[in-house]
Amino acid sequence: MPKLKTHSSAKKRFGLTSKGRVRHTQSGKRHCMIKRTPKQVRDLRGTKIMSEADEPRVKRHLLPNG
Structure with missing residues (x-):
């Protein structure tokens, strides 16, 4: 079975903090x-x-395996 890929647009828009929370930029600018x-x-x-x-x-x- 092939490896699962990370969604490309999601990895450009979101990031994870060290505790696993999701960080995002604010809309409206x-x-x-x-x-x-x-x-x-x-x-x-x-x-x-x-x-x-x-x-x-x-x-x-972001985490296809988790």
Whole structure:
């Protein structure tokens, strides 16, 4: 049986922390920035930890063996 591959688009969008949580970039910073206040833009910097309810769906694509 062949090896299972990691989903390519998932590995570009998500990452795992050392404790196994899923890290993702925040949405809402690609376009239409003129509508947002400077505070909204500042708050969208960096990454966030995904909610526990959504983690299994992403981990299924990132860890095909686990």
